[in-house]
Amino acid sequence: MKYFFLVFSILLLSNSRISAQKEYPKSDFISPLKIPLILAGNFGELRSNHYHAGIDIKTQQRQGLKVFSVADGYVSRIKISHYGYGKALYITHPNGYTTVYGHLKKFSKEIQKYVVQKQYEDESYEIELFPTLTELPVKQGDIVAYSGNTGSSGGPHLHFEFRDTETENIINPILFGMDVKDDSAPVFENIIAYTFNENGQINGKQGISQLNFSKQKDGSYLVNRIKASGEIAFGIKGFDRQKGSFNHNGIYATEILVNGTKYLDLKFDTFSFAESNQINVYIDYARYINTHQRFQKTYIDKGNHLSIYNTKTNDGKITIEPGKDYSITIILKDIAGNATKIYIPVHGEALPIKKTYPDTKTAYYIVADRDNYYEIDNASIFFPANTFYKNEYLDLKKKDKSLYVHNKEVPLHGTYGLTFDISNIKDSLNIDKYFIASYTAKGSPIYETTRLKGKTLSTRTKNLGRFEILKDNTPPSVRAVNFTNNQWISKYNYLVFKISDDLSGLHSYKATIDGKWILTEYEYKKNTLTFNCEDLTFTGTKHKLELVVTDNVGNSTTFTRTFFRKY
Incomplete structure (x- = not known):
């Protein structure tokens, strides 16, 4: 029996070590760019939602740098969208990993030809393709694309990922040996403290307290x-930066020690996409909405099921x-091992409480794990x-005309349904021009x-927040x-248009030349729309271009031009 428990304990310890210390292949992959790797953003960095x-x-503030396949494999997915990663390429490798290359300007010649052909077949710029194992094979070091600024990119750069294929x-990506120089510790900026019930207090105050601190000689x-x-x-506010970069990047690891014993620790080594939206319970969301400052909570709030935690005693809440x-x-800590320490001396003392928690009770109480339905006037x-x-x-x-659904300080895990009865609107001929709008913090309407x-x-x-019914009659x-x-325009490489909409926003566009769809x-x-004149050839010299742009409620503008071009 003793032998059984000894073996069981060894296996359990061994498995936990394997899980916690998984080794990734560091010599199987090369860099996707032939320039020093300087980061504008790192893995696990806190972003919007x-x-x-x-x-x-x-x-290097440029577009068009050659992007290389980091290992042998095949192009398994190509996605082109107006937002997100823009033009993105996915390469599956035989050792169980897939790499992703985003915000690309264009693909290599062979891949570009494949993509454009599919776009013309579907008559769509936005497209998602899943080539087979034999259609677009690549070798390590092959040029697969050129860097760009497409999608939701704030400037020229290459977004690069590693994924477990299964x-x-x-x-x-740093765990795979990507050579990013880092010789400075994370920067600590600010700290706040929380209490959680009517018995808790910090310096006689309940709720959130700003703490004062000073930097010591040892850093x-x-x-x-x-x-x-x-x-x-x-709650901690801080950032990290790598050598050669002034960007405020994310902090890789955080540890909390109480009287020398590890109480909570987390690392951004890996996580699933399903976990990503839990960022809003990982940070102090209300503070972010009000100040645009992201404070990382050092405790695990309700609804936070992130797998990044290794130790989580009492979910990080410390009983004084x-x-x-x-x-x-x-x-x-950063991934290179550089560290910054913050020391917090606490004396346990039950001080008189100056401020109690405010009464937030209303007639509407949400039970999170149940369906909830409410009617408010015509909504x-x-x-x-x-x-x-x-x-x-x-x-x-x-x-007045606005419906207020709680406030923007509360994060949501999923979407909800909102319905308005508009039988009081007598404008029956234009009823399809009405839509539901939410409002930004600055009061600007957003099409829902x-x-x-x-x-x-x-x-x-x-x-959450303010909603109204608005009407858009303007194309x-x-x-x-x-x-x-x-x-x-015989010498033109591109035709460029400006397209925009003032209220409900753009929904679609379609361009043709001589009645034939063009990409x-x-x-x-x-707000630009660009046509590459080299994509197609036409007979004759005189051509008619037609561009139809439609907004989200169906208002449409048809733009026509005649041009002359020799092919």
């Missing part, structure tokens, strides 16, 4: 001694007992189970994908940028 799934490699989990930080009781935890002293240390709201991360009292009200059915407008949204604006009507590329950051 998601964690960054790869590394963003600076391309599970599709995302893995930190560490010392927080002014606090007096507390009950359960407390902290009166009469006891605590030495709390927060360590911020109905349906929250499916698990729309919210945790139970909430909601503020729902109608004021709206469905008209009978006398109702409905949408599914992940936004999109279209103009040619680099040519005029009846012009010879045009929309760049939403500049």
Whole structure:
């Protein structure tokens, strides 16, 4: 029996070590670019509504750098979209990993020919393709694309990822030996503290407290001694940067020690896409909405099921007992091992509480794991189970023409349904021009994908806050940028247009020459639409171009031009 438990314990320990210390192949892959790897963004970095799934490699403020396949394999997926990764390439390798290359300007000649042919077959710029094992094979070092700035990119760079081919989990590319120089520790900027119930207090205050601190000679930080009781935890603001970059990138690892014992630790080595939207319960979301500052919580809030945690004693909440002293240390680490330490001395003392938690009770109480349905004036709201991360009292009200669905400080885990009865609108001839709009913090309306059915407008949204029914009668604006009507354009490589819409936003565009569909590329950051004149050849010299642009409620503009060109 003793032998059985000994063997069982050894196996259990061995398996836990294997899980915690998985080794990734560091010599199987080369760099995707032949320049020093300087990062504009790193793995796990905190972004809007998601964690960054790869590394963003600076391309010297240029587009068109050669992008290489990091190992043998085949192109298994190609996705082209106006937003997100823009032009993206996925290469599956025989050793169980897939690499992703995003925001590309264009693909290599063979891949580009394959893609354009499919786009013309589908008559669509946005396309998703899944080539077979034998259609587009690549060797390590082959040029597969050229770097760019497509999709939701804020400047020229290459977005680069590693994924487990079987599970599709995302893995930190640095673990595969990508050579990114890093000789400086993470930068600590700010710290706040939290209490969690009516018995908890910090320096006599409940809720959130700003803590004061000072930098020490050894580079560490010392927080002014606090007096507390009950359960407390902290929020940290900071960033990391790699050598040669001034970008504020994400912090790779965080550890919390209480009296020298590890209490909580996490690392951004790998996670699944399904976990990414939990970023809004990982950060102090309300603070982010109000200040645009992302504070990382050092405790695990309800709804946070992230797999990045290795140790999580009491979910990171520290119980402070009166009469006891605590030495709390927060360590911020980068993947190269550089570290910054924050020391927090705490004395347990039950001080009189100056401020209690405010009464937030309303008539509307959400039970997170159940369906919830409400009617407010002419609107109905349906929250499916698990729309919210945790139970909430909601503020729902109608004021003038606006419906207020709680507030933007609360993060949502999923979408919910919102329906308006519009039978009071007498403008029956233009009823299809009405839509549901939400509003930004600055008061600008945003089109919510709206469905008209009978006398109702409905949408599914992940936004909270203010909503209204708006009407859009104005068609999109279209103009040619680099040519005029009846012009010879034989020497032109591209035709460029400006397209935009003032309210409901652009829905679609379609361009033809002499009645034949042509491939045009929309760049939403500049509101430009571009046609590559080399894509097609035409008979004759006189040609008619027609461009139809439609907004989200069906208003349409038809733009025509005649041009002359010799092929």
